[in-house]
Amino acid sequence: MIGQSLGLLRAMKANTAEKWLEDRVTKYGPISKLTLFGLPTVFIHGQAANKFVFTSNVLGNQQPQSMKKLLGQRNLFELSGEDHKRVRGAIMTFLKPEVLKQYVGKMDGEVSKHFEMYWQGQQKVTFLLLIMDILSKRYASKQELFNYSDHPEHMGVVKGIVNPICEDVMAVDWVANVDGPVVIRPGAVMRFNILNRWTLTFNIISSLLFGLEPGARRAKFVLWFEQMIMGMWAAPLNLPFTRFNNSIRARSKIQNMVMDIIHEKRLALEKQQVSPNQDLITSLLSIHGEGNVELLSDKEIVDNVILVMAAGHDTSSVLLTFMVQLLANDPIVYATILQEHEEIAKSKTSGELLTWEDLTNMKYTWRVALEILRISPPVFGGFRKTLKDVEFGGYLIPKGWQVFWAANMTHRDESIFSEPSKFDPKRFENQTSVPSYCYVAFGAGPRICPGYEFARIETLVAIHYLVTRYTWKLCCKDNNFSGNPTPVPTGGLPIEIETKKIL
Numbered sequence: 399m400i401g402q403s404l405g406l407l408r409a410m411k412a413n414t415a416e417k418w419l420e421d422r423v424t425k426y427g428p429i430s431k432l433t434l435f436g437l438p439t440v441f442i443h444g445q446a447a448n449k450f451v452f453t454s455n456v457l458g459n460q461q462p463q464s465m466k467k468l469l470g471q472r473n474l475f476e477l478s479g480e481d482h483k484r485v486r487g488a489i490m491t492f493l494k495p496e497v498l499k500q501y502v503g504k505m506d507g508e509v510s511k512h513f514e515m516y517w518q519g520q521q522k523v524t525f526l527l528l529i530m531d532i533l534s535k536r537y538a539s540k541q542e543l544f545n546y547s548d549h550p551e552h553m554g555v556v557k558g559i560v561n562p563i564c565e566d567v568m569a570v571d572w573v574a575n576v577d578g579p580v581v582i583r584p585g586a587v588m589r590f591n592i593l594n595r596w597t598l599t600f601n602i603i604s605s606l607l608f609g610l611e612p613g614a615r616r617a618k619f620v621l622w623f624e625q626m627i628m629g630m631w632a633a634p635l636n637l638p639f640t641r642f643n644n645s646i647r648a649r650s651k652i653q654n655m656v657m658d659i660i661h662e663k664r665l666a667l668e669k670q671q672v673s674p675n676q677d678l679i680t681s682l683l684s685i686h687g688e689g690n691v692e693l694l695s696d697k698e699i700v701d702n703v704i705l706v707m708a709a710g711h712d713t714s715s716v717l718l719t720f721m722v723q724l725l726a727n728d729p730i731v732y733a734t735i736l737q738e739h740e741e742i743a744k745s746k747t748s749g750e751l752l753t754w755e756d757l758t759n760m761k762y763t764w765r766v767a768l769e770i771l772r773i774s775p776p777v778f779g780g781f782r783k784t785l786k787d788v789e790f791g792g793y794l795i796p797k798g799w800q801v802f803w804a805a806n807m808t809h810r811d812e813s814i815f816s817e818p819s820k821f822d823p824k825r826f827e828n829q830t831s832v833p834s835y836c837y838v839a840f841g842a843g844p845r846i847c848p849g850y851e852f853a854r855i856e857t858l859v860a861i862h863y864l865v866t867r868y869t870w871k872l873c874c875k876d877n878n879f880s881g882n883p884t885p886v887p888t889g890g891l892p893i894e895i896e897t898k899k900i901l
């Protein structure tokens with residue numbers, strides 16, 4: 399029943415999943431049979447395998463039970479055929495480049511506000527950067543204690559770690575107020591009942607996609623969302639006090655809040671107080687099908703708002719985390735990126751927002767991001783399920799079996815990417831030279847990530863502010879990371895920042 403699940407999960411946690419898979423390939427060949435999460439499974443990799451996984455219409459999507467329950471029955475991952483096309487099409491009307499183009503300025507405003515609130519004025523602080531969630535997942539879930547004396551690198555004046563609005567933060571020996579810094583005294587023991595909430599990527603998505611501005615509502619949303627996420631990979635045991643039960647309760651609170659937001663926005667649209675393109679929710683509410691009825695049901699909007707939040711927030715924060723780590727470790731890449739961004743900054747007057755054209759001049763930065771995603775894809779892989787008996791590579795895969803794909807195995811194939819261990823952003827100078835279905839950090843085919851452009855914009859804007867306004871160095875020399883299931887630096891990547899003179 400358990401089969402190889404524990405072995406794979408253990409390897410992911412220890413950052414040896416790739417080796418685990420390579421060993422399988424050496425032992426059993428390119429196509430092998432295993433049992434994962436209670437189901438008979440076939441592991442396949444490589445260009446032909448990816449093409450099969452991402453385009454075959456005899457494969458349906460397959461998510462773990464816990465994820466299905468938490469994201470909802472009508473989220474894109476669960477939909478197929480015409481339903482998938484309809485809901486995905488509706489989401490894409492807001493996420494397509496032609497629409498997102500107009501939001502670069504708003505994204506800029508959100509990013510610079512974040513840095514002003516949490517970074518500016520801090521001459522030299524030990525900071526846990528944008529990835530507080532990752533750190534807090536590691537150290538501080540519901541019943542855990544986080545003893546700062548065990549982590550001297552995290553001491554100092556840290557703005558934004560704790561959100562005192564949320565009543566269930568428990569902490570001993572710390573001083574905080576809503577607007578000011580949280581002073582963590584050496585030796586303080588902090589108990590978080592909640593997890594990170596002020597991450598950059600979360601704020602961007604809340605504001606741009608859901609029109610949720612800072613305040614008590616957004617704070618609650620973030621709190622519940624983090625509680626929900628904790629159970630995505632947990633055993634689906636809905637019993638009192640299990641992690642999964644906690645997540646189910648958080649999901650139900652989020653659902654009620656999103657329903658309220660939908661009603662408010664529908665009313666505002668009727669009164670023409672907001673435009674259809676105001677945010678993702680107003681956009682979804684404004685699409686009408688036959689008979690002028692709304693194309694998506696409220697349930698579909700709720701489930702997909704939650705999915706977009708889940709799919710978009712962790713992945714982008716992982717990418718930014720690795721970029722920050724790389725830029726601290728690689729002076730050549732850093733200097734090249736800095737030059738690219740300083741040129742753009744110099745061309746602008748004080749306070750002028752970034753534009754879509756500016757982003758097109760950040761080509762090297764995006765190549766670096768793509769190369770990071772090749773080496774450390776935030777989405778390690780995934781599952782599909784056979785809808786009928788199907789043949790692949792000379793083997794018959796029976797109906798109902800899982801098909802498991804893993805991005806890394808193709809990304810590290812030296813017949814596709816020469817010297818695959820070498821970090822080389824030049825590989826993406828001409829993206830059409832990468833053979834199809836070989837670079838799958840964003841998936842491929844009809845389910846290719848619809849958030850690609852959104853992720854690109856937020857990454858480029860965030861890196862622009864980081865390199866033009868701050869310098870930083872890593873507090874720990876530890877470059878290891880573990881898969882949780884997204885890859886996260888084991889030490890949480892604390893950094894020490896210094897504010898630059900603004901150009």
Ligand code: HEM
Nearest residue numbers: 474709710713714717777780839840841845847849852853
């Ligand atoms: C670096 C950032 C990101 C990476 C690496 C990434 C990666 C992926 C991958 C690999 C898939 C396909 C999974 C599969 O086929 O099984 C996917 C799907 C998806 N992603 Fe992303 N993603 C990122 C950012 C985002 C953002 C910012 C959003 C939303 C704004 C988003 C929303 C989604 C959604 C809704 C799906 C499901 C699509 C479908 O089933 O049709 N992603 N993503």
